[in-house]
Structure formats: C-alpha cells, structure tokens
Amino acid sequence: MKASDPGIGSEFGLSRAGGYRYSFSRCVPDLTPDRVSYVANGRAAIGLAIRHLRQTAGDGRDRALLPAYLCHSMIQPFLEHGLRIDFYPVADDLSIRPRAVANRVDDSTLVVLWMHYFGFGQPESPAPVLGEERPRVTVIDDRTHMLGTDLRAGLLLSDQSIALYSPRKWGAFPDIGLVAWPDKLLPSESLPRLTDRSYDHHFALWRLVGLLLRALYFALPVESLRRHSLRPLRKADALLDRRIRVRKASPVSQFLWHHWKWAEIWRSRRTNFRYLLENWATPEIRPLYRELPDSVCPIGFPVRTADREELRRHLISRAIFPPIHWVRPAQVPAQDFPGTAALAEEELTIPIDQRYGLGQMDWILEALCQI
Structure with a gap:
C-alpha cells in the first residue's frame, strides 16, 4: 500500500473506491413484498x-x-x-x-x-x-x-x-x-404505517454530503480532506444520538438499496476474511471465528487481544482504522455479565469490506506482525 492511499477502514464513500457497488439494473428485489x-x-x-x-x-x-x-x-x-x-x-x-x-x-x-x-x-x-x-x-x-x-x-x-x-x-x-x-x-x-410520511431531512442530508466528500477523499487522499469528509457524518450521528425520528428512508437511499450489487460485496468480504484466516500468524491476537461457513457473509474480521488500545494505536499509525464492537454501555452491569464485559474491553474488528483486495489484507497482516 502506498503512502498516498486513503488507508483501510473508517467511513464509506459514494464511489467505487469508497465501497459503493452500483448497477443500473435492479439487484435487490423486494424479497418480501408488502412486508x-x-x-x-x-x-x-x-x-x-x-x-x-x-x-x-x-x-x-x-x-x-x-x-x-x-x-x-x-x-x-x-x-x-x-x-x-x-x-x-x-x-x-x-x-x-x-x-x-x-x-x-x-x-x-x-x-x-x-x-x-x-x-x-x-x-x-x-x-x-x-x-x-x-x-x-x-x-x-x-x-x-x-x-x-x-x-x-x-x-x-x-x-x-x-x-x-x-x-x-x-x-x-x-x-x-x-x-x-x-x-x-x-x-x-x-401492518404499521408511518404516521409521519416525511423524511429525516437533516440526517439524510448530512450523511449524503459526508458520503460525497468521502468519495472525493478516496480520489484525492489528503489529510485535510479526510477530516472535512468525516465532519458531516459525525454531525448526522450527533443528531441521531439526541433524538430518534421515526421517518421514511429517502428516495435516494431506497433507489441505491435496490441497485446495490450485494453479490459482489458478498464475494469480496468472504475472500478477504478467508485470506486473513489462512495467513494468520499472531497467536496473541485471537480471531473470534476460526472457520467461515459457506453461507456466511462476515461484516468484519473480529479479533480479541488483552492489549487492544496498543494494537489499535499501532494499526492507526499504519493507516488501518479498526472499529470496536462495542464499548460496553453504562446500563449493562459488568459484575452481572463479566464475560461479555471483558470481551467489550478486548474486541477489535479488522476491516475486510468491498473496498479492499488481497494487497490490503497483506498490508494488515504485515502490520500485525510488527507489533
């Protein structure tokens, strides 16, 4: 991976490099019409x-x-x-x-x-x-x-x-x-009907602006643009954290959903997950799943390590941005659920999504061996 590359992980962008796979033909049918x-x-x-x-x-x-x-x-x-x-x-x-x-x-x-x-x-x-x-x-x-x-x-x-x-x-x-x-x-x-037929305009608009800026960042990966591209997405998250508005999905998102090339995404994620699993060489960092069943499309490659924060800082220094699934909410008492409380302190998810190929997986494996 070159120094000019936009890195691995973090938010998607509304472009092929940003992880969107689009077709002019309809790819996702109404698998459960009227439901x-x-x-x-x-x-x-x-x-x-x-x-x-x-x-x-x-x-x-x-x-x-x-x-x-x-x-x-x-x-x-x-x-x-x-x-x-x-x-x-x-x-x-x-x-x-x-x-x-x-x-x-x-x-x-x-x-x-x-x-x-x-x-x-x-x-x-x-x-x-x-x-x-x-x-x-x-x-x-x-x-x-x-x-x-x-x-x-x-x-x-x-x-x-x-x-x-x-x-x-x-x-x-x-x-x-x-x-x-x-x-x-x-x-x-x-079947329930949405009493308010309008859209969550502010949330959708901030997200759309962020995804377009992310697409620009993937085409021109400079640090200042990376920061600017994330700000609208953070604003959208902040709106959602303050109050959930039960509104319709925007027509833009419904169109994108039905024209989403999910089969290509399915193949990419499975290929990347399997490649990491077959070439894993850091026993102190343990994959949560040791097998990939034929029917499974993984959302990420979750691992567990006692030194999560050190690992996370190291990966970020190598332009790899792994999310955490998840920080334990304060409402979940750790003393009542010690096993999952410990997991919440140790879990990290390696990005394997459709933006990346085996070259990026090699970059991840190399970075893991250097810690």
Whole structure:
C-alpha cells in the first residue's frame, strides 16, 4: 500500500473506491413484498417496531429484555419509547441460549431483542421456546450483521419475529433501515404505517454530503480532506444520538438499496476474511471465528487481544482504522455479565469490506506482525 492511499477502514464513500457497488439494473428485489417498512436508520427501525407493539399490546407491559453484548445505539430506542430494560447473558463465543433468555422473561415483558454477531447466525432460534411458554412476547430480531448472509439466502424475513436491518453498516447509504414484518404474527391489514410520511431531512442530508466528500477523499487522499469528509457524518450521528425520528428512508437511499450489487460485496468480504484466516500468524491476537461457513457473509474480521488500545494505536499509525464492537454501555452491569464485559474491553474488528483486495489484507497482516 502506498503512502498516498486513503488507508483501510473508517467511513464509506459514494464511489467505487469508497465501497459503493452500483448497477443500473435492479439487484435487490423486494424479497418480501408488502412486508417491509423503509425507515431512516436502524434505530428508527427499532423505534417503529416498539411503537407498534406498544400500541397493539394495550396491556401495560413495559419491559424489554436485551442481550448483554450490544452498543448504546440499540438501547436508545427502547428508552425513548418508555420501556424498562433488563439484560440476558451472551456466551464468550457470542452464542445465545434461548432457555437462558426465557428464564428471564416475566409477565411485564413486552419484547426480547435477539442478536446475531458479525454475520454468523445464532445456532438456535428463540421462537419455539418463547412461542410455547410466553406467546405474548414478541422477538425483535436485529439481523443487521446478517444482511449479506440473508441476501445470499434470498430472504429478508423471520417467520415468527420482527426482523431489522441497517444497510448503511455495509455500504454507502445516506439513510436507510428496514423492518420486515412476519406474516405469522401480523396479518397484512394490521401492518404499521408511518404516521409521519416525511423524511429525516437533516440526517439524510448530512450523511449524503459526508458520503460525497468521502468519495472525493478516496480520489484525492489528503489529510485535510479526510477530516472535512468525516465532519458531516459525525454531525448526522450527533443528531441521531439526541433524538430518534421515526421517518421514511429517502428516495435516494431506497433507489441505491435496490441497485446495490450485494453479490459482489458478498464475494469480496468472504475472500478477504478467508485470506486473513489462512495467513494468520499472531497467536496473541485471537480471531473470534476460526472457520467461515459457506453461507456466511462476515461484516468484519473480529479479533480479541488483552492489549487492544496498543494494537489499535499501532494499526492507526499504519493507516488501518479498526472499529470496536462495542464499548460496553453504562446500563449493562459488568459484575452481572463479566464475560461479555471483558470481551467489550478486548474486541477489535479488522476491516475486510468491498473496498479492499488481497494487497490490503497483506498490508494488515504485515502490520500485525510488527507489533
């Protein structure tokens, strides 16, 4: 990698070099026609689901059960909609046991948030256990990390859960979140409608400006442009942190979504993940996943190390910008969930997305060997 290259990781840009893959033909069909709501972002997707459940339940239940391994943005919509939150355990290998969840459900529980991590699906579904023992409890299935895997399978829907996706974690979308409503739980005449048909204009505009500036930065990678390109994206994040507005996705993002060349992205991420795994030579930095099943499209290459901050600083010095999934939210008590609290202190995600090829993966491997 040359010194003039824009580095590895950080935000996408609305260009091929910035990670966007576009086709004039329609690539992503309506895999679940009339069952999907297009909203402004992933948090708005959770908010729409909660709002609908509270309106239809009508019985005063106000408790949500969330996994102990998550980020603050997943907690925010539950709190904004007036729900009390409690947590259930997640194993060190990031698997979730439905029985452990069911044991924590009580009569005041309205919803359970179910999670999949890094594109690797959970080994069991909570639907059979909860459906038999707690039929009034609805599962919100956050499948954002499963987006590539689910597109490959040809299905964006959970049979007995409300499925959510945030595609902007995967590519250069100004604003979009998806809510796939289950046919078994919600007949078509009861599907929720967005009471406000407008868009989240400020959020979408800041994001669009940032993505265009990022595209310029990928074409002309100078430090001052890098800083300027990130500012609009940070402003959009700040708007979302202050308040979640449950609004429609912009027409621009809906168009980009349907013309997104996800199959190319699926291949790129799998190739890069497999290459890192096959050439890994730093045993003190441990990959969270040692195998790549045929059906999986990973969102990143998560690793674990006791010296995360040192590793992160070293990688940034080599123009590699790895995100953290995630910093433990203050609401999750570390003493009750020591395993995931420790993981939150040690996890780092190596970027493997569609912007990069094997040359960049070699650069990452070389940087890791130099620490």
